[in-house]
Amino acid sequence: MHKKHSKIRIFLSVAACRFTRFALRVLHRGGTTLPGRSAMFFDKTILEVVSRDMEIIVVTGTNGKTTTCSMLRHALASAKINVLSNLSGANLLTGITAEFTANASLLGHPKKHYAIVECDEGALRKVVPYLNPKCIVVTNLFRDQLDRYGEVMHTHDVIAKGIKLVPKTKLVLNADDSLTASLGENVPNPVEYYGINVPYGKQEMGEISDAKYCIHCGTEYKYNYHTYAHLGDFYCPKCGYKRQTPSIAVTAIDKIGAHGSVVTSSINGKETSLHVGLPALYNVYNALAAVTAFDAAGFNKKYILRSLSQETSSFGRMETFNYKNTDMQMILVKNPAGCNQSISYMTSLGEDYTGVFCLNDKTADGHDISWIWDADHEFVAEDPHCKHIFVWGTRSEDMQLRLKYAGVPEEMITRVETPQELIDACADAGRPTFILPNYTSMIELRAVLGEATGKKEFWKEQA
Amino acid sequence: MSEDVLKNSQSLKICHLYPEVLNLYGDRGNIKCLSQRLAWRGIDCTVDQCHLGEKKDLSQYDIFFIGGGQDFEQEVLLADLKSGKGDEIKSAIADGKVFLCICGGYQMMGHYYETHDGVKCEFLGAVDFYTKGGDTRMIGNYAFECGVESGGSTIVGFENHSGKTYLGKDVSPLGTVLAGFGNNGEDHTEGIRYKNVFGTYSHGPVLPKNPAFADTLIKTALERKYGSSLLEPLSDKFEKAAHEKILQQVLSHTTSGD
Numbered sequence: 233m234h235k236k237h238s239k240i241r242i243f244l245s246v247a248a249c250r251f252t253r254f255a256l257r258v259l260h261r262g263g264t265t266l267p268g269r270s271a272m273f274f275d276k277t278i279l280e281v282v283s284r285d286m287e288i289i290v291v292t293g294t295n296g297k298t299t300t301c302s303m304l305r306h307a308l309a310s311a312k313i314n315v316l317s318n319l320s321g322a323n324l325l326t327g328i329t330a331e332f333t334a335n336a337s338l339l340g341h342p343k344k345h346y347a348i349v350e351c352d353e354g355a356l357r358k359v360v361p362y363l364n365p366k367c368i369v370v371t372n373l374f375r376d377q378l379d380r381y382g383e384v385m386h387t388h389d390v391i392a393k394g395i396k397l398v399p400k401t402k403l404v405l406n407a408d409d410s411l412t413a414s415l416g417e418n419v420p421n422p423v424e425y426y427g428i429n430v431p432y433g434k435q436e437m438g439e440i441s442d443a444k445y446c447i448h449c450g451t452e453y454k455y456n457y458h459t460y461a462h463l464g465d466f467y468c469p470k471c472g473y474k475r476q477t478p479s480i481a482v483t484a485i486d487k488i489g490a491h492g493s494v495v496t497s498s499i500n501g502k503e504t505s506l507h508v509g510l511p512a513l514y515n516v517y518n519a520l521a522a523v524t525a526f527d528a529a530g531f532n533k534k535y536i537l538r539s540l541s542q543e544t545s546s547f548g549r550m551e552t553f554n555y556k557n558t559d560m561q562m563i564l565v566k567n568p569a570g571c572n573q574s575i576s577y578m579t580s581l582g583e584d585y586t587g588v589f590c591l592n593d594k595t596a597d598g599h600d601i602s603w604i605w606d607a608d609h610e611f612v613a614e615d616p617h618c619k620h621i622f623v624w625g626t627r628s629e630d631m632q633l634r635l636k637y638a639g640v641p642e643e644m645i646t647r648v649e650t651p652q653e654l655i656d657a658c659a660d661a662g663r664p665t666f667i668l669p670n671y672t673s674m675i676e677l678r679a680v681l682g683e684a685t686g687k688k689e690f691w692k693e694q695a
Numbered sequence: 696m697s698e699d700v701l702k703n704s705q706s707l708k709i710c711h712l713y714p715e716v717l718n719l720y721g722d723r724g725n726i727k728c729l730s731q732r733l734a735w736r737g738i739d740c741t742v743d744q745c746h747l748g749e750k751k752d753l754s755q756y757d758i759f760f761i762g763g764g765q766d767f768e769q770e771v772l773l774a775d776l777k778s779g780k781g782d783e784i785k786s787a788i789a790d791g792k793v794f795l796c797i798c799g800g801y802q803m804m805g806h807y808y809e810t811h812d813g814v815k816c817e818f819l820g821a822v823d824f825y826t827k828g829g830d831t832r833m834i835g836n837y838a839f840e841c842g843v844e845s846g847g848s849t850i851v852g853f854e855n856h857s858g859k860t861y862l863g864k865d866v867s868p869l870g871t872v873l874a875g876f877g878n879n880g881e882d883h884t885e886g887i888r889y890k891n892v893f894g895t896y897s898h899g900p901v902l903p904k905n906p907a908f909a910d911t912l913i914k915t916a917l918e919r920k921y922g923s924s925l926l927e928p929l930s931d932k933f934e935k936a937a938h939e940k941i942l943q944q945v946l947s948h949t950t951s952g953d
């Protein structure tokens with residue numbers, strides 16, 4: 233044990249963490265910051281102690297962190313491996329510290345050997361030196377929550393800084409994202425790439441791209457094909473920077489459906505059919521990330537290939553509730569790329585529905601909500617199956633304004649004041665309902681919907 | 696000629712400069728706002744984009760829009776400005792054309808940007824002001840009141856910049872800061888108004904939530920082109936709701952909480 237961690241400090245740290253966590257639960261509060269803070273109050277770097285010698289996979293990136301982690305967790309569970317993991321709302325240093333500390337003995341020894349950690353991009357460099365992970369997965373980089381991170385290049389750079397601190401850790405990177413893939417250049421770390429080898433969707437990039445110009449020389453990228461947003465087989469005509477050939481790849485897309493996808497994959501040269509039990513192409517990417525990380529961490533692939541097909545929607549991510557006989561599907565949306573994906577899903581199903589957009593501007597969401605203007609709500613406005621729209625949240629006034637300029641008639645939009653009012657109005661409308669909330673509005677709404685339909689609160693879910 | 700006939704023959708051409716680079720923070724909402732507000736009044740409107748390296752006759756446009764971009768991409772753009780487009784922009788300004796320039800696009804109109812370590816990056820120099828890199832990021836919702844020559848309305852928006860902008864003697868600010876930082880966080884000025892160039896740090900995007908300001912731009916362009924500008928009022932119910940919500944918050948220095 234390091235000198236800087238005295239036994240008494242470790243004891244106090246673990247005890248304080250456990251106590252605050254217990255107290256919060258008794259008070260029916262799901263907070264995750266306080267337990268981490270109290271642990272760190274007694275030993276600032278307790279995370280290093282309580283994760284010692286564990287084998288850890290860290291997942292970061294703009295979109296898909298939570299889903300990728302959940303895929304990894306389920307695969308390990310199916311292999312009967314007991315694994316520690318944190319919740320999406322607790323992916324900063326304090327939250328991660330809380331999770332590990334609460335799961336250690338009072339002497340600070342970890343009780344589990346494996347962990348799957350979802351880590352915020354900005355927190356990566358604070359977390360990885362303590363965790364010393366076996367592998368770091370970077371799913372993708374999109375513009376997100378601007379006022380917290382500045383720009384997408386800034387996010388890229390802070391991830392690179394984190395990687396620099398752990399030169400032996402294996403990197404699992406999305407080959408199709410020019411920003412993410414460049415993290416594997418000029419580093420001593422071993423790197424595994426995953427990607428999709430075939431085109432998907434309209435072969436044109438939307439008006440808004442988060443990475444239009446070469447990260448090295450500023451020349452506009454060319455593409456042999458696109459998959460979604462700025463992802464695809466890119467290359468720079470000037471300096472030669474281009475997509476790496478992935479070792480784990482999708483070679484044919486057989487079916488992308490509302491309830492799941494079937495694709496053909498090539499895993500280190502071997503062709504396998506892959507079933508993903510979640511809708512939309514971005515979940516195929518998440519599945520690839522999970523398979524590659526699982527393999528890179530040394531687990532037997534057969535477990536994850538099997539468990540992926542049983543993957544069901546998790547907390548707030550395409551989770552479906554039935555309230556007063558109305559199906560309400562919640563799809564977390566935090567940035568333009570994710571929003572466009574969810575809109576294209578909702579408008580592709582071909583049945584009448586009620587659309588709901590929830591927008592908060594609390595600290596965890598980012599106070600800047602201008603990104604809603606970079607998403608293509610026009611497609612909802614044009615969709616004859618969208619029969620009515622409700623908006624709710626601290627910035628619902630901005631949301632309804634966005635929809636008006638997208639072309640939705642004012643009388644088709646209703647602003648409601650509370651989540652209860654919202655779900656009752658949707659139930660009264662009686663159509664299948666798609667709810668697209670951002671982070672804190674999802675948390676609030678999830679609590680009300682969960683209560684109303686008898687689903688568990690999120691912090692109880694992993695217990 | 697009756698008013699109706701006159702109006703129906705009116706049309707404005709908008710040029711979105713460098714949409715592929717300066718197109719962040721929802722700023723394309725400004726173009727959407729201008730063209731919708733014209734369409735709702737039966738005034739014809741076309742929107743063209745002018746990309747990097749593209750040659751276009753800029754003298755045919757009435758309104759130009761330049762948004763904010765990532766620092767990394769701004770270098771690409773400066774090279775293009777120097778290859779001739781910059782001079783065309785300057786003559787359009789001299790000609791009284793309407794320019795809306797946001798954040799990075801606003802800074803670009805000035806003389807230069809001086810970084811922390813004293814490196815000067817030459818900008819277009821179309822308007823007499825300059826920007827210096829600062830230590831702190833000036834970030835958050837803010838509000839300012841436009842000068843009478845720019846319509847006199849109150850504007851709410853979101854600022855996010857570390858550069859501090861200082862105006863030359865003969866350049867007026869667009870307005871006076873009510874809450875927030877503005878140009879430099881020191882002298883309570885925000886933005887610039889020079890001829891018909893309107894520069895501001897306000898993202899949001901700025902126009903949809905500030906319909907009076909959007910209409911000021913439209914009126915200025917119509918007046919320049921047709922000598923008169925009677926704009927039918929619009930209901931602006933949603934616009935006002937969004938404006939009021941954030942104005943109250945900014946003026947009372949509150950946020951939506953954690």
Ligand SMILES: [Zn+2]
Nearest residue numbers: 446449468471
């Ligand atoms: Zn290049």
